[in-house]
Every structure is written in C-alpha cells, then in structure tokens.
Amino acid sequence: MDLLSVEKFEEMVIRVAGIIREERDKGWLDAEAVVDNKLVKLPMHKRAIFVGDIHGESDSLNEILQRTNFTSEGLSSDERGYLVLLGDFVDRGPYSVETLSMLFALKIQFKGNVVLLKGNHELPDVNSRYGFVDEVMSKYPHDGNEIYTLCNRLFEKFPHAVVTANGIFAVHGGIPENVSTLRQIADLDENGLQQLLWNDPRPEIRGFENNYERDPLGLSGIKRFGEDVTEKFLKAIGAKVLVRAHEHFGGTGYMALSKKVLSIFSAKYGRQNWKRAYLDTDLSKKIENIDSLSSDIRLF
Numbered sequence: 001m002d003l004l005s006v007e008k009f010e011e012m013v014i015r016v017a018g019i020i021r022e023e024r025d026k027g028w029l030d031a032e033a034v035v036d037n038k039l040v041k042l043p044m045h046k047r048a049i050f051v052g053d054i055h056g057e058s059d060s061l062n063e064i065l066q067r068t069n070f071t072s073e074g075l076s077s078d079e080r081g082y083l084v085l086l087g088d089f090v091d092r093g094p095y096s097v098e099t100l101s102m103l104f105a106l107k108i109q110f111k112g113n114v115v116l117l118k119g120n121h122e123l124p125d126v127n128s129r130y131g132f133v134d135e136v137m138s139k140y141p142h143d144g145n146e147i148y149t150l151c152n153r154l155f156e157k158f159p160h161a162v163v164t165a166n167g168i169f170a171v172h173g174g175i176p177e178n179v180s181t182l183r184q185i186a187d188l189d190e191n192g193l194q195q196l197l198w199n200d201p202r203p204e205i206r207g208f209e210n211n212y213e214r215d216p217l218g219l220s221g222i223k224r225f226g227e228d229v230t231e232k233f234l235k236a237i238g239a240k241v242l243v244r245a246h247e248h249f250g251g252t253g254y255m256a257l258s259k260k261v262l263s264i265f266s267a268k269y270g271r272q273n274w275k276r277a278y279l280d281t282d283l284s285k286k287i288e289n290i291d292s293l294s295s296d297i298r299l300f
C-alpha cells in the first residue's frame with residue numbers, strides 16, 4: 001500500500017473514530033453482535049477470524065486477508081463474518097503507518113465485520129519508544145505530531161475484549177487480577193486495562209504473581225497468571241477458552257499454553273523462517289477446550 005496523503009490519512013482516522021463511537025453509542029455492531037462499552041459480544045453461527053500481533057508488518061496483514069478471502073466481493077455480511085484483530089498493530093516493524101491505513105480502510109468498508117482491539121502498543125507511552133512515533137515523523141515530516149496524536153486518541157476508543165456466544169474470550173494480553181464479571185471487563189479501570197493488555201499466562205504457576213520477565217522490579221502491576229485462575233475466570237464469565245496474542249514464542253506462530261489458553265502471533269519480525277498464525281473458526285462450533293480449535297489454526 002502506498003503512503004496516503006496527510007489529508008487522506010487524517011480523514012480516515014476521523015472516520016474510524018466516528019464509526020467506533022457510533023457502535024459503542026448504539027450498543028451493537030450488527031443485528032446480533034453487542035457492543036457493551038469496551039466489550040464486544042459476538043453471536044453464534046458466523047465465521048470469525050482472530051489475528052495476533054501485526055507490529056507494522058503490512059505484508060503479514062495483507063497475506064492474512066488474501067488467505068482468508070475476507071475482502072472478497074459479493075460476500076454477504078454473514079458469509080464474511082468477523083475479523084477480530086487482537087492489537088499491537090504498530091511499533092517494531094517498518095510499516096506501522098501503512099498497516100494502520102489498511103486497518104482503517106477495512107473498518108470503513110466493512111464496519112461491524114471488523115473489530116480492532118487495543119494492544120499494549122496502542123498506548124503513547126509504548127509507541128513513543130518502539131518505533132511508531134519515529135516512523136510517523138519520518139513519513140509525515142510536517143504533520144507528524146498531529147497524526148501521532150490523532151492515532152493515539154483513536155486507540156483510546158478501541159474496545160478491549162471480545163467474548164463469543166460459543167465461549168471464546170479474546171484479549172491482547174491476559175486476564176486481570178480481581179476481575180470476575182463481563183461487566184468489569186466492559187468497564188475496566190486503568191490498572192485492570194494495564195493487566196488485560198500486558199499479562200501473560202503461565203500454566204505452571206498458581207494465582208497471580210509479578211511478571212518478572214516483563215518487569216524485573218515489579219513496579220508496573222503487570223502479572224503472570226496460572227491455569228487455576230484462568231479456569232476460575234472463564235467459568236465465572238461462562239467462557240471455555242482464552243485466545244490471546246502478545247507473545248511470539250520464537251516464531252512458532254501459536255502456542256497452546258494449556259487446555260484453556262491459546263496464544264497466536266501474526267508477525268515474523270522480518271525473519272524468513274518464522275511461522276505466523278491466525279485462527280479461522282466458526283462461532284457455531286461447540287467448544288470444550290483448546291483442542292476444539294486446533295483444526296482452525298492457520299500457519300503461514
């Protein structure tokens with residue numbers, strides 16, 4: 001995708017912000033999918049594609065669109081289903097601006113069929129340090145500040161989580177401590193959101209503990225969480241599995257961290273031998289655990 005003009009890019013940011021605001025205000029994406037503040041609830045009987053971290057790799061996003069035929073002409077909204085992106089669109093890779101342009105174009109064209117969730121890189125204290133701000137300033141030298149600010153204002157509007165009627169709970173990072181209802185997920189406070197965007201599942205531990213891998217001094221409140229609290233949380237909200245992104249596991253594309261947690265990653269950090277993954281599933285499928293989704297994992 002070519003670099004858009006400043007005017008066109010800004011116009012798209014504003015249109016996407018308007019669409020997302022409208023979806024939240026009216027409380028739905030389409031006739032069946034509910035938007036409850038920052039939580040999106042998807043119904044049965046449709047296809048859903050879940051995509052992990054993209055990190056400025058517009059080619060990875062493009063390949064997923066090609067492989068899934070999501071943008072094919074002539075599909076009804078039901079046939080197209082939902083494209084759910086689990087955040088971390090910017091930073092690290094070289095084409096964050098182009099990736100956002102593609103995502104904005106998708107949201108504008110397909111509206112309620114596209115769900116853009118927030119990742120921990122859709123925060124200014126992260127994307128001011130890992131590449132996005134520099135890329136914006138170099139690609140839009142005269143208007144970079146304005147575009148960067150506009151993008152981060154838009155990111156604040158992104159929903160945080162998806163729950164499907166057949167039992168998939170999907171977020172960028174993981175489950176937050178002291179949260180046990182979908183009401184709390186829809187209305188997370190700052191600390192809860194921080195954990196939802198950053199936490200990592202570690203099936204071998206019990207409960208929640210400080211995330212020493214990401215935060216050696218334990219100052220940020222980011223946690224690792226065990227299988228016990230994962231099961232407790234999923235049961236409390238009536239879900240069966242956690243689908244999340246956020247960790248790459250050295251280029252395996254996905255990792256089943258337990259019978260309850262699937263991690264997917266859709267970028268390759270420029271490495272030719274890394275696998276990328278997405279999930280292409282049918283929401284009418286009955287889900288018991290991660291095994292129910294294993295035939296829906298697509299590697300590329």
Ligand SMILES: [Mn+2]
Nearest residue numbers: 088119120246
């Ligand atoms: Mn992340």
